[in-house]
Amino acid sequence: MADTNVIIRHGHLLSGLIDKAHCGSTLASVIHCYYELYRKRFTLGIEDVLLLSPGVSHRRRLINQCRAQAGQKALQKTFSLPENSNEQILINEFAKAFCSKSFDERISKEMDINYKISIDEHQNQIVKQCSSVNAMQMSCLLGQQELEGKRPPMIPSGRTLPSFRPYEYSLRSGGFVDGSFLSGIRPQEYFFHCMAGREDLIDTAVKTARIGYLQRCLMKHLEGLVVNYDLTVRDSDESVIQFQYCEDGLAIEKCTYLKEAYYQYVVANQSIILRQDEYSRIIDICGSTKEKPIIKTFKKIHINEARSIMVQTWRNLSDAKRQQYNHVVVKFYSPVTQNYLPASNLVAITERLDDLIRNYIPTHGKLDQTNMDK
Structure with a gap:
């Protein structure tokens, strides 16, 4: 393990060297990560700025x-x-x-x-x-x-x-x-x-007058916007401005770590975000295979015979014949977040976030599960 790889486990520095890139005012630094996970407060007193006797x-x-x-x-x-x-x-x-x-x-x-x-x-x-x-x-x-x-x-x-x-x-x-x-x-x-x-002060006052006027103009146009219970952004006339806040229902300033580059860090510290029993329940819902044989047996016995014939006939059609029916049978489904509220449904996420998770699981899923078991 090289010194460029900084690893901290249970408050101990196991590998790497701490420098400005890890403790400075940079994205994903140690201080930033600590704040995202714990969000604790720290105090700064006059003693912290006093010079020592030397x-x-x-x-x-x-x-x-x-x-x-x-x-x-x-x-x-x-x-x-x-x-x-x-x-x-x-x-x-x-x-x-x-x-x-x-x-x-x-x-x-x-x-x-x-x-x-x-x-x-x-x-x-x-x-x-x-x-x-x-x-x-x-x-x-x-x-x-x-x-x-x-x-x-x-x-x-x-x-x-x-x-x-x-x-x-x-x-x-x-x-x-x-x-x-x-x-x-x-x-x-x-x-x-x-x-x-x-x-x-004079320079600041001149700038404040101009910037304040621009800010006032913006706020006057935006002060009537509100996010409703159906997650739509509407103005005072109930006209829809956005069907979802920021088009995906996520506040940008609160979703810094919802990126592929930070998934491994979030998974490594999942015990802080979720309780172990709650995490096990979610995993059981998402990856359970116990019900699959039962569902298959039920479908095999009770499936509609006419429907089977229709499906078989469709599969036997040539591409030219299928093309004649495409404009009739093609159906565009609404996004999941439009039918299910993300606030009350854990699996109701945007397509982009779903793609990130699906791309992450095949390469890191087994490793993360092993780390979680440890």
Whole structure:
């Protein structure tokens, strides 16, 4: 058995390796299968997003390095300054460039790019263990806040907010929030975060207005449709829209595993779906052969002699003669689901589902019966 074949029996991993394809958000993953079979609930508390002590120490160390180095490196790279430039030189160069007429969008864009590169070097190390944005914001940091894809702009006085010094090049003054929702954020960081959230809110509001109108139009046309007791879909005037819901009477969102690829999994876990006594009763009805000899004997004794003669005569006719009667005797039968309600008759299934079962039984029926007996 190869490692690619994952087999789990009674809660034990017997073969294979568990990876993202089995536990991730993919169809027929282990979590998906577990939900389909058990449909139990699980809880998620604040303890599940808290960092352990080593993680907290590592986060603080990286944030302190980021505060001390990232802003300085970004300005040195933007203005081509040496690495040993002190704080006053950086502020003077920043102020000179900002106040000059040549401070155009190109320089501002280059500065933003250098700041983002410096931030990413540290931020990726901090959040590399967080796969979710929400978990990152709760446990690690909120990260760089942007307005229209750029860092918050400066006002003519050289500040982004009045609480910062003129031409301050720290990451905090440029909208970088190194605090998390658990550790708390400063008022300036909260203001930057609200600015970025307002931009997303406006975009969402514009989309919601358009999508909401389309949804309202659809719902107004569909709100009168209802599935009746005879399984037909009708509107408020009792006009038939569909003779069966979705043409086969099955809700798509609840029939994910009614496919040939998942039959073996369903059969392997049939004890959860059906009780053993109920399963035996169904199998006895579907595959019983005890009554067949009795039925044959009854038909042999009591069959109508005239009917036998007519059947024999029909069999002796040539194909040309039979063709003359085909348009008279051919009868098209209604689907089983039209005469019997699937909700109260177990064997009343659609033709497509019946074909899938009939194609599955010859190749897997004996093997599944052996597994069931074990």
